[in-house]
Amino acid sequence: MNIDASLLRQAAQAAAGGQQYPAATLYLVATPIGNLADLSLRAIHLLGLVDALACEDTRQGGGLLRHLGLHKPLIAVHQHNEREGSAAVIARLAAGERVAYASDAGTPAISDPGAVLVQQVVAAGYRVLPLPGPSAAATVLSVAGDVAATSFAFSGFLPTKAGERRTALQALLAVEGQSQVVFEAPHRIIELIALLAELAPERRVTVGRELTKQFESIHTAEAGTLPAWLAADAQRQRGEFVLVLHARAPQAAADDDLPAEALRVLALLAAELPLKQAVALAAQVTGAPRNRLYDAGLKLKRGGDE
Structure with missing residues (x-):
């Protein structure tokens, strides 16, 4: 990308320079997951301000700094040396320096190194x-x-x-009311999609590939259709994948699961009051779940209208 790095830093200074950036502090900097234009002006300003950059891969970190026209000492802090790397960061913080940490892409410590570094820095008495x-x-x-x-x-x-x-995967699919986000590598995506199609063919799944990059794709469909969709174009099997397993709808409970007394009280109240009010009072009196009482009340109302 051809940019005037000095103009970019000036814009970052104008946008973010008014905030305080205390010394002897570790700053966790989220970096683009594919598109360099997603780097925030505040991150650019901070990278120009810090005394050193700790990073998961010094080649990646160094490249990011060069993109911004910056030169900083680099400290390798990755999954194989995070405790040792933390000591080097803490030594700089003890000298009153500001240190930034960036993983290869995205937000540090979310499926990336960074959690151990944060733990060690906080234990040493410094801010993050x-x-x-x-x-x-x-x-x-x-x-x-x-x-x-x-x-x-x-x-x-x-x-x-x-x-x-x-x-x-079975455990994730069994959870009700919750989206499940998983990552997958290209050499395992076919296997994962086939397993999803087997275990939950009707579950909706969003497949994000190469997000924010030039050839990104986002496809949402029932899991049972995804193996054929993936096989239809070899390009769909390449790149880094992020999947959302859509929430499993709560299983409807039968009215007869409710205590007979709760149904009796609900019926008496519903005959005289609006449904929401009747349900609220029945829940207070009987302790039965309000959502189950409401479903039962809807059936009572429908039965009375026939």
């Missing part, structure tokens, strides 16, 4: 401040359109062993 930004999990959730979900869970990469993978 976040600079929010790109996250593959949040990106794909925003376009999934999972209206049945009331929450979400992030599981990262599933186990690679077949038996453990099946067990883990």
Whole structure:
């Protein structure tokens, strides 16, 4: 990307320079998951301000700095040396320096190194401040359109062993009312899609591939249709994948699961009051779940109208 780095830094200074950036602090910097234009002005300003950059891969971190026309000491902090790397960061914080940490892409410590570093820095008595930004999990959730979900869970990469993978996926699929976000590598995507189609063919799944990059694709469909969709174009099997397993709808409970007394009280109240008020009072009197009482009340009303 051809940019005037000095103009970019000036814009970052104008946008973010008014905030305080205390010394002796570790800053966790979210970096683009594929598109460099997603780097925030605040992150650019902070990277120009810090005394050193700790990073998962010094080649990636160095490349990001060069893109911005910056030169900083680099500290390798990755999954194989995170405790040792943390010591180097803490030594700089002890000298009153500002240090940034960036993983290869996205937000540190979310399926990336960073959690151990944060733990060690806090234990040593220093501050850790976040600079929010790109996250593959949040990106794909925003376009999934999972209206049945009331929450979400992030599981990262599933186990690679077949038996453990099946067990883990069955557990995710069994959860009600919750979107499940998982990552997958290109050499395992066919296997994962086939397993989803076997275990939950009617479950809707959003498949995000190469998010924010030039050839990104986002496809939402029932799991049973995905093996054929994936096989129809070899390009669909390439790149990094983020999937949303749409929420499983709560199983409808039968009216006879409600205590007879709760149904009797509901029927008496519903005969005299609007349904919502009758349900609220019945729930207070009997302790029965309000959603189950409401479903039973709808059936009572429909029966009375016939």
